[in-house]
Every structure is written in C-alpha cells, then in structure tokens.
Amino acid sequence: MAARKKPSPEAVTAWARLVRVETALLAAVERDLKAAGFPPLAWYDALLELSRAPDGTLRPLDLEKAMLLPQYSTSRLVDRLEQAGLVARAPCPDDGRGQLVAITPAGRALQRRMWDTYAAAIERHVGVKLPQDDLTKLGELLGRLL
Amino acid sequence: MAARKKPSPEAVTAWARLVRVETALLAAVERDLKAAGFPPLAWYDALLELSRAPDGTLRPLDLEKAMLLPQYSTSRLVDRLEQAGLVARAPCPDDGRGQLVAITPAGRALQRRMWDTYAAAIERHVGVKLPQDDLTKLGELLGRLL
DNA sequence: CGGGCATTGATGCAGCTGCATCGACCGGCT
C-alpha cells in the first residue's frame, strides 16, 4: 500500500549502529546507576523534567510528551514515584479530569544525587570516546533525525 | 570510589539525543512492523543472525552475544520462535550442555518477507532525513562509540 | 580417576509494558 523504497546501505548501517550503540550504552549507564544503589534512569528523567518545570509541577500529559512514554506508562511511573515519596499528586484546579504532579524536596534531592553518578557514566561511556567536535557533530546529525 | 569526571555539555547533548532519537525511531519502526502484521523486531534480528550462520545454525550463546541480550532472554526468545515453528532446537553433539538452534524454511521465509517492510521503515524514518554522506558520517561516529 | 569449579541453558517469581477499555470530565451544539 505504500512506497516500499529501499534504503541505501549507508542508511541501514547508520540505523543498525544507532540501535546497537544505544542499547549497549544505555545498559552500561543503567548498570552504573544500579551499582550506585539508584533507581532506573526513567525515574531520573521524570524528576528532571519536574524539577525544571515552574513550581516543580507538571500535568501527566506534559510529562508523557516530554518523556516519549505512552500514557499508561506515565500513569504507573507516577504511581511508583508517589509511592516512594518523590512526587505528590494533586487535583488540577483548571480541569477536573486532570491532576498536577509536583516534585517533593526528597525528589529534588534524589535527582541531584543521581546526577553525580549519571554524569560520570555519561563521561565514561560517551565523553571519553570522542573528541568534542565529533560529539558536537554527532549531536547535530542526531538532531536532524527528528 | 571512582573518578567522577564531569562530561562536557556536548557529550551530554549527544547522549540525550542518542537515547531520544533511538527511542522514537525504534518505536516508529516497530509500529510499522506491527501494522504490517509482523512480529517484533527482535524476532527479525534473531532470524537474520541465524540465516547468516553456516547451516542456519547457532548456539544460543552465540545468538546471545550477537544480539546483546541476556542469557535468559535468549532462552525465552528461542522458546517463542520454536513455538512458532521458525526455528528448531537440537542437542549439541560437541557439548552435552549446549544445543543447536537452526532456522527452519518458514523462519527464512518470514525473515525475507519482513525485510521488505523493515527496509521501507528504515528508509522512511532514517534514509530520507539525511543525505548519504551524513549517513556515512553518522555511522562512523556511532561506530567509534563502541 | 575424582573432586571442585566454571559454563550452558532453563525456570519460578516479581515487577514492568502493551493493549484494550473504562469512568470521569470537558466543550460545543442545539
């Protein structure tokens, strides 16, 4: 029903490496976090998004879009964060359907502590492998894939 | 206990985009496969590895290393493929602990049919977004991250 | 040869994800 154009070998190679490298590096970073006794990266990402938002508060829908997660996944992630005392849910005054998710002081503290380990992992697994202008170029090329 | 060097902003950007772009593109490709009525990409990868191996046969351990999967994950993936009649297990003559996983004709056929859809997805989501020399450069940069 | 340790692959259990669906609420239209 659609075009069925064939990709160039270069496109296939780039794609294959993208998936492979991301899988390997993500696993390595997650391992470092876990080894330091921290929760998964998704928790960090959520806390970071919230910590950057005004009042440390976001609607679940915004969190969802920021993290590229499906709706139900966000819902349950917030469940777990709330369970852990890292965020608090409140009803949304503007919209009776919605709610507001606010990061707690404990959440901010965890996010900050995780960053030390996370930053070190990024440096170890990414930073040391390429010189700075290659990193810039890589970021730029990746940016154009979205 | 360890170095704690801080990554450059360029490294952080490259890392963030790597994860983001891979997540988004992988989801898009998986969606295309599912929309065409095919099983997940992991099945394709496994079938491809097997189809390339001599006699279409690999030890689970080799498959594991080729696909960067944990051992138990491979074990269960092979379960599902076997269930679907796409591979067959046989005891390994050289090593009583091991086994041999062989792709069946049905497995080869599915791998070939999936490639049409998969290739179109790669072209749509990757190939059209960058000119060929940028794709080459991207592949090269990613290659140096491993 | 025999004991001890490493390797291969399977599996019970708990937690997570995807899917479908649901209930609650919004907003526009008549």
Next chain:
DNA sequence: AGCCGGTCGATGCAGCTGCATCAATGCCCG
C-alpha cells in the same frame, strides 16, 4: 439544560524482562 464526541487518566489482563537460582555437563588439576 441535555446530549455527544473528544480528552484525561486509571486499570485488568496477558505477555515480557530481570533476578536469582538450579540442574546438567564440561574441564582442570592433583
């Protein structure tokens, strides 16, 4: 106001993943 299609978020269920562990076999070394 009353209805209706659309949006927001939760949830039951099935399937998948990670973790720990196990049984079976291989391999080395005394």
